[in-house]
Amino acid sequence: MANSGSGETVTERIVRVLETFDADRTVQTASEIGRRANLPSSTAHRMVAELVQCGLLERDEEHRVRLGMRLWELALRGSHALRLRQAALPYMERVQARVREHTQLAVLENDETLFVERLSHPQAGANITRIAGRLPLHASSSGLVLLAHAPRELQDRVLAGPLGAVSPETVTDPVRLRQVLAAVRRDGIVVAPGTVESVSTGVAVPVREGRGRVVAALSVVLPRETPTRPVVDELRAAAAGISTALGARRP
Known part of the structure; x- marks a missing residue:
């Protein structure tokens, strides 16, 4: 994956976004994810939107974000x-x-x-x-x-x-x-x-x-x-x- 301006790869940023979730923090806003992943707000919102689109994240009725079932499905395959x-x-x-x-x-x-x-x-x-x-x-x-x-x-x-x-x-x-x-x-x-x-x-x-x-x-x-x-x-x-x-x- 291509590097960002900071030298990080896109994959590294995606991992940082996913790692902001844990058993005590299952639902977050995109802004909270950005702060915890140390990402610019615009970058966090864009990445969250893309991850929601491909099913790795999901939004609830209040537009908060949680880990998607697609992520669980892929993790279990093989x-x-x-x-x-x-x-x-x-x-x-x-x-x-x-x-x-x-x-x-x-x-x-x-x-x-x-x-x-x-x-x-x-x-x-x-x-x-x-x-x-x-x-x-x-x-x-x-x-x-x-x-x-x-x-x-x-x-x-x-x-x-x-x-x-x-x-x-x-x-x-x-x-x-x-x-x-x-x-x-x-x-x-x-x-x-x-x-x-x-x-x-x-x-x-x-x-x-x-x-x-x-x-x-x-x-x-x-x-x-x-x-x-x-x-x-x-x-x-x-x-x-x-x-x-x-x-x-x-x-």
Whole structure:
């Protein structure tokens, strides 16, 4: 795509416009989008109009703007995340029926933990994660699984910091974090009390594809004092089932 006067490509500007939306900001005016995307007002209004015209954005009856169904449709076509979710959901539902808290599926995306599915019981404990939400790799049980099995250069980049604390118990010391990652690779499990919220414990295991590469993390979030051993057994059985399903569905 051609560059703008600022040196940005049109594609980069479109991404900035779309990134102004999140789970807490689902509807905006074109002017609000322009301010949050740091775009001139005329440029923002023109881009919004073009994105509405092609269906990537939609206008409501008050002429405010939201993400379009066309964007959702395109995102799901041939998506690796869709294939992974389809393979994982039956096993996640089994875990959820027995644990009755939060069951989550996460992948590594742009050096962060991206949650692609979550099942929750109405009376489950605290959990800040959400579908399509992100956390730093070092700051959740799922992220620790993904980071432990990531390429060495990615691990070194993350460990070089800064390692921000999501909670007072998030591991932010690089030496200690390397020890945690080594234990994850050795034990095949993460039990992380208080890493995200002090009242919760995250428990996570790796999900592997047919050739053994780790492609996701399967986790549950429990109240802090809940015994974790039964959950570990459930997660390991589910992860094995997902890995088998992924192998069976390989083109």
